[in-house]
Amino acid sequence: MSRIGPALHRLGPILVLLAIGCVIPTHVPISEGAPRQHRILGVPFFSQVRSQCGPAALAMALSYAGTWTEPDAISEQVFTEARGGSFQFDVVGAARRRAHVPFPIQDWDHLLDEVVADRPVVVLQNLGLFWYPVWHFAVLIGFDLDASSVTLHSGRERARTIALATFARTWRRGSNWGRVILPPGELPTRISVEAALDAIQSFERTEQWEAAARSYIAVTERWPGSAPAQFALGNALYRAGDSRSSAAAFEAALRIEPSFMPALNNLAHVLAESGEKARALELLEVHRDRPGPWRDSILRTLEQIAEPDTADP
Amino acid sequence: MDSPASPDLHAKQLVFARTSDCVYRRETLHMTTSPLALVRQMLCGILVAAAATLGPIQVARAELIATDAVLPSPATAARAELQAVLERTDVRAELQQLGIEPSEASARVASLSDAEVIEVQGRLSELPAGEGFVEAVAGVLIVTVAVLVFTDLLGYTDVFPFIRPLDRPRAAGEPEIDSEPGL
Numbered sequence: 068m069s070r071i072g073p074a075l076h077r078l079g080p081i082l083v084l085l086a087i088g089c090v091i092p093t094h095v096p097i098s099e100g101a102p103r104q105h106r107i108l109g110v111p112f113f114s115q116v117r118s119q120c121g122p123a124a125l126a127m128a129l130s131y132a133g134t135w136t137e138p139d140a141i142s143e144q145v146f147t148e149a150r151g152g153s154f155q156f157d158v159v160g161a162a163r164r165r166a167h168v169p170f171p172i173q174d175w176d177h178l179l180d181e182v183v184a185d186r187p188v189v190v191l192q193n194l195g196l197f198w199y200p201v202w203h204f205a206v207l208i209g210f211d212l213d214a215s216s217v218t219l220h221s222g223r224e225r226a227r228t229i230a231l232a233t234f235a236r237t238w239r240r241g242s243n244w245g246r247v248i249l250p251p252g253e254l255p256t257r258i259s260v261e262a263a264l265d266a267i268q269s270f271e272r273t274e275q276w277e278a279a280a281r282s283y284i285a286v287t288e289r290w291p292g293s294a295p296a297q298f299a300l301g302n303a304l305y306r307a308g309d310s311r312s313s314a315a316a317f318e319a320a321l322r323i324e325p326s327f328m329p330a331l332n333n334l335a336h337v338l339a340e341s342g343e344k345a346r347a348l349e350l351l352e353v354h355r356d357r358p359g360p361w362r363d364s365i366l367r368t369l370e371q372i373a374e375p376d377t378a379d380p
Numbered sequence: 381m382d383s384p385a386s387p388d389l390h391a392k393q394l395v396f397a398r399t400s401d402c403v404y405r406r407e408t409l410h411m412t413t414s415p416l417a418l419v420r421q422m423l424c425g426i427l428v429a430a431a432a433t434l435g436p437i438q439v440a441r442a443e444l445i446a447t448d449a450v451l452p453s454p455a456t457a458a459r460a461e462l463q464a465v466l467e468r469t470d471v472r473a474e475l476q477q478l479g480i481e482p483s484e485a486s487a488r489v490a491s492l493s494d495a496e497v498i499e500v501q502g503r504l505s506e507l508p509a510g511e512g513f514v515e516a517v518a519g520v521l522i523v524t525v526a527v528l529v530f531t532d533l534l535g536y537t538d539v540f541p542f543i544r545p546l547d548r549p550r551a552a553g554e555p556e557i558d559s560e561p562g563l
Contacts, residue, residue, distance in 0.1 A: 115512055118511035118512055120510050120511060120512040121509075121510045124510075143484060144484070144487070144488065147475070147478050147479075147480065147509060148478075148479055149478040149479045150478060150504075150509040151509065151511050152508075152509030152510050152511035153509055153510050153511075154500070154504070154507055154508075154509055155507070155508065155510075156488075156492055156496055156499075156500050156507075157488055158510075159491075159492070159496070160488050160491035160492050161488075161491070163491045164487070164491050191508065191510060192538070193508070194512075194537055194538045194539045195528060195537055195539050196527075196528070196531065196536075196537060199520075199524055199527075199528065200508065201511070201512075201537075201539050202508040202509060202510045202511055203510050203511065203512045204510040204512075221541075222512050222541060223541075224541060227541070229538060230535050230545055232535055233535040233536075233537075233538050233545060234538075236535070236536055236537075237537065237538050241508070261451075264451060265451070265493075265495075268447055268448055268451065268493065269492070269493035269495075269496065271447070272490060272491055272492065272493060273490070273491050295450065295451055298447065298450060299447040299451070302444065302446065302447045303447075305444065329445040329449070329450045332444075332445050333444045333445055336443050336444055337444075361445070364445055367443075368443060371443065
């Protein structure tokens with residue numbers, strides 16, 4: 068007794084805090100009717116070397132997505148020695164540099180959805196506490212709601228199964244950050260058209276235009292009524308050097324939204340460059356007096372195409 | 381078709397056109413030495429340096445309206461672009477300070493969207509850097525280790541992979557977790 072007393076005394080504040088936390092139950096926000104369990108088979112496992120969980124996690128996701136990548140090959144792009152770890156933005160950037168498009172995980176339902184669709188998810192966890200954070204990247208490869216567990220390729224452990232509640236807490240401390248790393252042309256199971264375009268546009272920074280175009284095509288297929296998707300596709304195709312398809316995409320944008328002036332402006336340029344100057348001018352003339360933020364651009368384009376020397380190559 | 385070099389050239393000219401009035405102001409500000417003027421001078425300097433080294437920004441072609449000029453609100457796009465130029469340089473410098481090779485730092489920054497660059501700029505020292513468990517525990521006070529072992533056992537944390545939480549996974553039914561304690 069005399070020994071336990073002081074120990075309890077010291078642990079008291081912690082126990083009180085834990086007790087306060089324990090009495091307020093919350094739920095892992097998962098919708099009814101979702102699959103109860105799934106396990107992705109065949110996700111390659113790379114054991115983490117030193118504190119290189121970032122390169123390891125990304126390498127597993129890339130390798131599974133079809134581009135075999137060893138952690139060593141991307142370590143320089145992902146890992147930051149001075150911080151002894153990997154930043155989230157470097158994980159995302161390195162995926163793009165390897166011609167893959169990272170898409171953000173929206174919520175718990177989406178997280179499990181991607182696993183059910185056989186797509187491993189790179190997650191950021193804080194394994195420690197907010198005053199003593201232990202940041203960690205792992206790859207979610209399975210879950211079992213009936214057993215209240217999830218399975219991760221994590222650190223040095225292949226297919227580590229932990230309690231769902233523990234994962235929920237550590238993932239929440241990592242702000243529920245998760246990314247699916249997809250090859251060009253694939254889209255996540257759940258996403259808004261805006262978020263999809265944003266993710267592909269970010270990928271575009273690496274100037275892989277054909278790959279970006281393939282992803283935009285997927286967006287236009289899932290959201291056939293999106294003029295911005297056709298517009299973004301038109302720009303990517305143009306940069307990829309495919310003027311004809313580019314013009315077709317701008318035309319599609321205008322069919323969906325006839326007053327979408329940026330598409331009109333760009334279509335006129337592409338047509339003029341392909342020798343269809345008369346048609347380009349005709350298009351622009353119809354809209355030259357339409358008020359709005361793009362009026363100046365339209366007038367400038369009109370001027371430029373009308374001038375004989377500047378428009379022709 | 382334009383020659384392949386022209387869009388790049390044009391993009392640079394665009395930035396220089398924008399920075400030129402800033403360069404001009406720099407001379408007039410030279411007379412006054414208020415802190416604000418100094419800050420503005422420095423900003424101008426960075427902007428000019430950025431324009432000189434970064435090359436093309438998001439100008440798809442001289443005349444084509446770029447995707448990112450349309451998808452966010454067009455009114456703010458131009459300003460955001462200018463801001464992003466500044467912050468790209470900042471983030472690159474921050475990465476170099478962390479020992480990343482200049483060319484690699486540039487490549488890392490180049491693979492990020494404007495929004496991402498703006499988000500991380502100036503925050504590299506506080507941003508999470510995933511490392512895992514092994515090094516994290518080295519050189520820690522014994523008290524902290526004790527607390528982490530304790531919270532690991534309760535399933536609140538997962539620092540030590542060899543520690544399994546005491547409570548077994550809940551029986552079939554609704555997955556329920558307790559809210560986080562204020563630790």
